[in-house]
Amino acid sequence: MSDVPRYSPDFQWTPLMACPWCGYEFDAVSQANAEVCAWPEPGDMTVCIACAHCCVFVTPATVRRAVPDEIDEEARQVQQDIRRMHARLS
């Protein structure tokens, strides 16, 4: 079994919010390692597709910066995937 995250073809629209690291505005999320994307719950981690920094949902409509201790291996993989995608597109 691979440790590489698999990304859901599904996604959730969210209220418009901004990444607390770079200000990128987003209004949808997808989920790694899930067939169906769940509505974000407080405490769920998300990775900004623009800057690849980790954020944590405070409410389904707000995120804050993640602290290093909160970033798990799955989030690190997602960060690597986003950085790899940016490198291929540049």
Ligand SMILES: [Zn+2]
């Ligand atoms: Zn960002």
